[in-house]
Amino acid sequence: MLRWKYSRPLLAIFIPMLFAAPLLGNNPLSHPGLQQTMAVAFLYGALALTYDLLFGFTGLLSFGHALFFASGMYLAVLFINHDVLVWWLAVIAAVAITTILAILIGSASLRTGGITFAMVTLAFAEAGHVVISRNFGGLTNGENGIALNADKVPSIFIGVFNTKNLFWISLGTLVIVYFITWWVTESSAGRVFAALRDNETRIAVLGLKPARFKLLSFVIAASMASFIGVVMLMVSGSAAPRFASSDVTIALLLMVILGGAITRWGAVIGGIIYSVASTRLQDISQSSALHSVPKIISGPLSEPTFILGLLFIFVVMFAPGGLSGAYYRLRIKVISKK
């Protein structure tokens, strides 16, 4: 059941414009530098959306989402580089294996709920991170990560000239993930997810099994995350342990909270803004304007997480709903004034 609201025609114009931007003469998006930045930002937007399905729509505070993102990425790069599978089969296999992994981890950790669930998923993800970063089994090349072997993927994904292809693939991934999440959250299972978030006991009393629906949400989010991980592998050209670290999940949490949980577009915008901002804030921190300020102030300001962390605390404490919440409050104000 997809509903078409008045904001959607606007989106139908905006998205094709984004798709066409690299081809239309001289605009910011016709330069490979920004195309690359935006490709990464779109992927984080999509990843934030999958996390929103888990945290915002189903109410599961997972700290292990990065594990599935990294698992898709690493499985794909291993299959491709070692000639196990052709690239497109490797993508499917990576997503399929991660889905099985998610079923296993999900069924173990969903025996707990609420805050304990957060701790347990964190522990699983950390184990995954350790396996990757310590080069356990000699496959992952430790802290250095694995570069994707450029000869084994189609040449349209390689090189600066082809950055626009990566831009399109990332944007396409975001659109697909958006539609899948839309479809899932508006489906009857999606209603159960939302009901679980609001009142789990009531769902159990109605005769539905809460555990099964939670697992479903967990697995859908995880397999989408693994696909995004594979695309990120193409965009960044290598798999690195930092993608598996719990910092990624915490960043996702920030994106979803800052953009606004429970709304789809809020999470996407939050992810895109966060991703662009953390690159931009790093540039600002190296700017000369900060040199005249004493180190006691300029030091923390040069760390992107300082500003983002403060903003995050502010939003959680004083502005629940984040960006999209503020937008809806404003709209209600405007409507009620009429």
Place this chain on the structure above:
Amino acid sequence: MDTFLLIGITGIGLGALYFLVAAGLSLIYGLMGVLNFAHGSFLTVGAFVGLWFSSQVMHVSNTWTFIGAMVLGGLAAGLFALLVERIVISRLYERHIDQALVTVGIALVVGAVLAGWFGSDLRLLPTPSWFINTVSIGSAHIPVDRFLYIGVALILLLANTILLRFSRIGLVIRAGVENRQMVAALGINVRLAFSTVFFIGGFAAGVGGVLVSAYSNGVSPLIAGSYLIYGFIVVVIGGMGSVPGSFLAAMIIGIIKQYANYYSPGLGDFVVVFLLAGVLLLRPQGLLGKVKA
């Protein structure tokens, strides 16, 4: 045999460090339901204050300096934890998820501030000269600092137990872990117990921070990372809200991790997560945890 003993005692020493982190986490969770991601920053604050005291104030690195560093680090971290509870967490009363989120924010900000001031490099913490000595048990030569970690953990466990068993505030805390609404309904100030628990937890984490930096030869804003995650694992395995449970779980995890890592580096973390999964499947409330009615 001597390697066996050396690894075992090192494991207990490591377990002692985990316990110092987990004790506070467990009490805070048991009483208030707060998953405290900022606990790692309490540890780091303690470590930096300890470093400041022993390198900027004392200039000599003897036993008393180190004890002073531990006490000051603990006090500073305890006060910081108290401030966090009063200023931030108390405003989000009964909003458990938001409380966890806001502590994530605090951890980010504290990490950024410390990294901005001191950089991410490891700074050497001066330790007394006897730290590099070894004690011979049979044919095993055990570094003497391992016994210090175990000793401090035991003292804190004992102090915690005495406080919880024999003082009025301890009684309130224990009752609050069991049933907070009832305690509040009896007209007892539970808020005071919250602050106490945060102070105790922060103190233990701060002392742990100084010991962790002695163990890993230095202080950096990043030292807390793995200890916080192990703290969480210890709390889940030991049982939420149970300090003796945390002690038991910390020891088991420390020992198992060391033996597994000796067998194959990196295996330890893996085994610990399997242990966690096993405990969750067979005994979801943890080793000494009680099932909440």
